[in-house]
Amino acid sequence: MTRLSNAFSKSHPALVCFVTAGDGDTAANLDALVEGGADVIELGMPFTDPMADGPAIQAANIRSLNAGTTTADVLRIARKFRDRHPDVPLVLMGYANPMIRRGPDWFANAAKEAGVDGVICVDIPPEEDDALGPQLRDAGIAPIRLATPTTDAKRLPQVLEGSSGFLYYVAVAGITGMQQAAIESIEANVSRIKQSTDIPVAVGFGVRTPEQAAEIAEVADGVVVGSALVELVGEHGADAPAKLRELTAGLAKAVHSAAKGAA
Amino acid sequence: MASTANTFRNQPDERGHFGDYGGRYVAETLMPLVLDLEREYRKAQADPEFQREFDDLLEHYVGRPSPLYHAERLTEALGGAQVWFKRDELNHTGAHKINNCIGQILLAIRMGKTRIIAETGAGQHGVATATVCARFGLPCVIYMGAEDVRRQSPNVFRMKLLGAEIVPVTSGRGTLKDAMNEGLRDWVANVEDTFYIIGTAAGPHPYPEMVRDFQSIIGKEARAQMLDRIGRLPDLAVACIGGGSNALGLFHPFLDDREVKLLGVEAAGHGLDGDEHAASLLGGFPGVLHGNKTYLLQDEDGQITEGHSISAGLDYPGIGPEHAWLKDTGRVEYTAVTDEEALEAFQLLCRTEGIIPALEPSHAIAAVAKRAKEMPKDSVILANLCGRGDKDIFTVAERLGVEM
Numbered sequence: 092m093t094r095l096s097n098a099f100s101k102s103h104p105a106l107v108c109f110v111t112a113g114d115g116d117t118a119a120n121l122d123a124l125v126e127g128g129a130d131v132i133e134l135g136m137p138f139t140d141p142m143a144d145g146p147a148i149q150a151a152n153i154r155s156l157n158a159g160t161t162t163a164d165v166l167r168i169a170r171k172f173r174d175r176h177p178d179v180p181l182v183l184m185g186y187a188n189p190m191i192r193r194g195p196d197w198f199a200n201a202a203k204e205a206g207v208d209g210v211i212c213v214d215i216p217p218e219e220d221d222a223l224g225p226q227l228r229d230a231g232i233a234p235i236r237l238a239t240p241t242t243d244a245k246r247l248p249q250v251l252e253g254s255s256g257f258l259y260y261v262a263v264a265g266i267t268g269m270q271q272a273a274i275e276s277i278e279a280n281v282s283r284i285k286q287s288t289d290i291p292v293a294v295g296f297g298v299r300t301p302e303q304a305a306e307i308a309e310v311a312d313g314v315v316v317g318s319a320l321v322e323l324v325g326e327h328g329a330d331a332p333a334k335l336r337e338l339t340a341g342l343a344k345a346v347h348s349a350a351k352g353a354a
Numbered sequence: 355m356a357s358t359a360n361t362f363r364n365q366p367d368e369r370g371h372f373g374d375y376g377g378r379y380v381a382e383t384l385m386p387l388v389l390d391l392e393r394e395y396r397k398a399q400a401d402p403e404f405q406r407e408f409d410d411l412l413e414h415y416v417g418r419p420s421p422l423y424h425a426e427r428l429t430e431a432l433g434g435a436q437v438w439f440k441r442d443e444l445n446h447t448g449a450h451k452i453n454n455c456i457g458q459i460l461l462a463i464r465m466g467k468t469r470i471i472a473e474t475g476a477g478q479h480g481v482a483t484a485t486v487c488a489r490f491g492l493p494c495v496i497y498m499g500a501e502d503v504r505r506q507s508p509n510v511f512r513m514k515l516l517g518a519e520i521v522p523v524t525s526g527r528g529t530l531k532d533a534m535n536e537g538l539r540d541w542v543a544n545v546e547d548t549f550y551i552i553g554t555a556a557g558p559h560p561y562p563e564m565v566r567d568f569q570s571i572i573g574k575e576a577r578a579q580m581l582d583r584i585g586r587l588p589d590l591a592v593a594c595i596g597g598g599s600n601a602l603g604l605f606h607p608f609l610d611d612r613e614v615k616l617l618g619v620e621a622a623g624h625g626l627d628g629d630e631h632a633a634s635l636l637g638g639f640p641g642v643l644h645g646n647k648t649y650l651l652q653d654e655d656g657q658i659t660e661g662h663s664i665s666a667g668l669d670y671p672g673i674g675p676e677h678a679w680l681k682d683t684g685r686v687e688y689t690a691v692t693d694e695e696a697l698e699a700f701q702l703l704c705r706t707e708g709i710i711p712a713l714e715p716s717h718a719i720a721a722v723a724k725r726a727k728e729m730p731k732d733s734v735i736l737a738n739l740c741g742r743g744d745k746d747i748f749t750v751a752e753r754l755g756v757e758m
Contacts, residue, residue, distance in 0.1 A: 139658040140531060140643060142538045143381045149525050162655045187379055187642040192656030214379045214642065218369065222379075222642070239383040241545055246386060264383050265543035 094180040095208050095233055095256045098130045099291035103347040104308040107293050108339055109184065109317030111135035111151035113160025115324045115331050117168050118175075123332035124320070125179055127339025128347065131257075131293075132172070133211070133315070136165050136185030143213045145268035147318040150325055162189055166205045173206025182209040182235060182256070191222060199226035209233035209256040217249045224253055233257075238284060240264050240276065247287055257291040257313060260284060262298070268318025271297040278310040301345035308349030316342055362609035362685050365676060370559020373682060375675035378558040379642045383542045388645075392560040394465050399567075404460060411456050412571060415489070416446045418453075420572075422579035422736075427706040435729035437722055438588065439739045440576045440604065443711065449741035450572060450600045451482035455551060457568035459486040462549035469544065470494045472551045473537040475502055475530035475596075476666035477509025478712075478741060479553030484518035486551075494518040497536040500528040502666060509745060527660060530670050534644055554597025555674035558645030562674050569603025576736060577607050588736035590615045590725060594717040595688070596632070596667050598674035600740035605686060615687065618677060619721040621663035622690035632661030633690045634673040635681050648675040664693035664749065665713035667741070695720040697753055700743065712741030713749065 098105050108129040110120050114137075124132060137155035141148060165183070172181055183202060190198050190212055202210060210232055215222050217236065227234045233256030241264055242250055251258070260281055262272035281292050294307050295315025304314045323334040365372045370392075378388055398404040412418040421441045429437045442450040462470060470492050474480030480496040487494035496513055500522040503510055513520055526532035541550045555565040573591075580587055591608055593601035595618045608614045623631035631637055634649040641650040643658060651659045651671035661669040680686040691699075696713055699720035703711050711719060715738065722737050729735070743750075751758045 138656075139526065140535050142535045142644070143383075143542065145539075146525070153526070156657065188650070188652065188658070189656035192641060192652070192654070213381050214645070216378065216380060216382055216385045218378050218385070222377075222647075237382040239381075241383050241386045243386060250382065261383060263543075264545045266539050269543070 093208060094178060095131065098180050099257060099312055101130065104311065104349050105130035105291070105293065105313035106304070106343050106346040107131040107133055107295070107313050107315040108320055109133040109135060109315065110320055110324060111137055111148065111155050112165040112168050113137055113155035113158055114151045114321070115328055118171060119332045120324060120335055121172050122175065123335040124339050125176055127336040128343025129339055131180045131182060131313070133182045133184045133317070134165070134169060136183055136189055138186040138189055141186065143266055145266040145318060147268045147322045147325070151321045154325065166201050169205035169207055180208045181206065182211060183207050184211040185213070187212055187214045187222060195223045195226040198223070199230035199232060202232055203230040207232060209235045211235045211237070211259060213237070217252065220253055228253070235259055237261050240280060244283070247284065251288050251290065255290065257293050258284060258288065259315065260292050260294045260311070262294050262296045265296065267296055269297060271303060274306050274310070277307060281311050301341040304342050305345035305349055308346040314346050362680070362683070363606065365679060366559060366563055370563070372562070372676045372679035374640070375647050375678040376559055376562055377647050378645060379647065380558045380645045381542060383545065384538070384558070387545055388558045388560070395461060395560050395564055398461055398464060404464070407460055408457055412453065416452050416456065417444065418571065419575040419579070420444050422576060422583060425707050428703065429726070431702070431706050432723055432726040434726040434731060435589070435733040435735045436731070437726055438580070438734065438736045440572060440736065441739055442572055442600065443715070443739045443742035447482050447485050448744065449478045449482065449712065450569060450603060451479045451553060452485065453571055453603070454553065454565050454568040454599060455482040455486045457564070458549070458551045459490055459492070462551070463490060465549065467547060467549035468492065469548045470551055471497070471537055471540050471548055472553060473497045473530065473533040474553065475499070475533070475670065476745065477502070477506040477513065478667060478745070480518070481509055481512050481516070483551050484513040484516035487518065488516045495521060495540065497521050497523050497533040497540070499530055499533050500524045502529065506666065506745070529660060531658065538644070553599070555599040555602050555676060556597045556644060556646055556648065556672055562646065562676055565599050566602045566606055566676060569599050570606045572600065572603035572738060573605060573607035576604065580736065584734065586734070587611055587614050588734040589729065590617060590735045592617045592619065592718050592722050592735060592737040594619045594668065594714045594740065595673065595677065596621070596670050596714065597672070598677045600738050602674060602676055604738045609685060616685065617721060617725070618686050618688045619717045620688060620690040621665060621668035621717055622692045623662040623664070625692055626690055629659065630662040631690065632663040632669040632671070634671060635677060635688045636690050640678065643672050646675045648678045649673050664696060664753065665717065667712070667714045668717065689721055691717040691720040697750065699723055700750060709739070710743035711739055712743045713746045715740050
């Protein structure tokens with residue numbers, strides 16, 4: 092069992108929480124997410140050109156880069172998190188260029204040494220898996236792929252091939268933190284995906300409130316929340332941890348009380 | 355087999371890779387769309403009706419073929435090689451950008467798309483896109499960095515006259531690359547009805563190949579015109595490079611004519627020794643941005659840095675992936691020209707030939723001036739005059755200290 096598979100084997104759906112590395116006091120922010128009840132942590136690697144992100148996460152990237160955050164800082168934040176929380180799965184999420192800048196082997200090994208469990212790279216689709224996938228798998232890190240409303244039945248096997256940890260289902264065709272998808276569409280797509288794989292399916296994009304999270308948790312293995320948390324960091328700065336803990340606790344309560352496998 | 359191995363004209367491969375470069379580095383939401391675009395482009399390529407319509411519009415709407423012009427007074431002033439210009443600045447809308455826009459909008463219409471989006475820096479590609487949208491009655495949204503909107507107000511007004519909606523982009527640093535990010539964000543949220551007309555030979559496959567193919571009309575015409583006028587090919591062909599579409603358009607038909615040397619000219623801005631330049635090939639490193647792997651201006655952590663050039667059309671931090679491959683194979687030589695040198699070349703062409711060039715091809719002219727002097731008088735240089743300079747007179751006036 093890996094940390095990630097443990098997180099998805101609990102008696103309840105998993106809450107996956109995202110914040111951007113180097114935005115505010117990241118260690119305190121991450122601790123607040125764990126204390127609030129997050130089952131999986133997604134740590135965003137800042138990038139100058141976050142093409143798939145909406146205004147909230149774009150702003151977080153800029154705040155982080157303006158504060159001088161480097162790749163070494165991101166890896167240091169991950170390693171220290173691993174020391175404090177030996178059992179909580181940690182996933183790095185970001186874009187290809189910062190990940191492959193020093194070579195994919197370098198990145199995969201550095202991430203492994205930092206105790207990272209999985210990597211989500213937004214702009215490496217299965218077609219370009221060579222760019223990072225083999226190196227992650229060799230290092231024992233799960234390459235976590237995204238499926239979207241535009242991923243049709245013909246394409247889905249290609250997305251699933253070589254991915255592990257969990258599958259991130261992007262609920263809306265769009266960018267992070269914007270509109271919310273209809274629950275009917277999410278339910279139909281998740282059940283379609285689950286017919287093709289045993290990998291857990293977590294749903295994100297546009298999930299902001301405990302109510303929305305509860306609804307999705309009824310039909311999926313996990314719920315991802317990002318922009319709503321990142322906005323709290325932007326708004327409250329050094330006072331963000333308390334706010335993050337509060338929102339995460341509300342989300343965790345909603346997600347964890349959903350009936351697992353109700354779909 | 356030998357001929358296949360020896361050609362430079364068979365790229366990209368079926369995955370859209372030019373050697374190590376190119377590819378389809380896009381979010382999963384867009385992946386099915388770029389695959390669909392590739393399928394539709396292949397069908398259009400095989401359809402004589404598509405080619406006929408493209409040729410017809412280029413002839414009667416754009417005004418092709420553009421002339422090939424022997425610049426005798428410039429040649430005399432330089433005192434070396436004979437300089438010839440491919441006059442793509444005489445196209446409708448005043449630059450080469452329209453060639454590509456005609457091709458892409460015909461494809462958009464074939465695909466049943468009802469809404470067009472594009473990014474623009476200086477506004478030339480935005481004007482060309484707004485033009486074809488007006489011509490075909492499709493709504494058009496142009497993303498433009500807020501800073502560029504301020505600096506390029508004549509082009510902004512042109513686009514508005516043509517019926518386009520201009521969206522000033524304030525995200526990131528509000529420049530061309532941010533406008534392209536915003537274009538991609540729009541596309542990902544409007545996957546059903548929207549066609550993204552990318553303005554240069556970059557982006558995810560099949561854009562680099564498709565834009566090159568549409569722009570190759572420049573080199574095809576120029577090659578035939580050279581043979582017709584002087585019975586031989588040039589010794590050297592020269593073009594400026596931002597994203598690289600006019601250069602690929604000129605170079606591609608000459609790639610297998612080994613006797614023709616090819617020279618791409620990047621913007622050295624204030625000089626390659628500092629950070630204030632836009633020379634991705636000479637001053638950058640391979641990486642991934644905007645859907646393709648190519649040379650990028652970036653720091654040691656892979657964060658993209660801002661390009662600088664006096665020419666807003668050249669200050670993009672990336673470059674088309676086919677140029678990255680042509681650089682590594684050595685088939686094309688790349689050099690760079692500073693703001694100062696481009697400004698001098700701009701004035702030289704005004705005074706010797708009565709042609710006001712855009713600042714982009716002024717970079718090519720500056721490189722031509724250097725090379726011509728080192729070449730014998732019976733040698734021939736062909737350069738692409740890819741845009742006219744009306745849009746740049748304010749920038750030039752400011753740099754020359756003239757109040758307008």
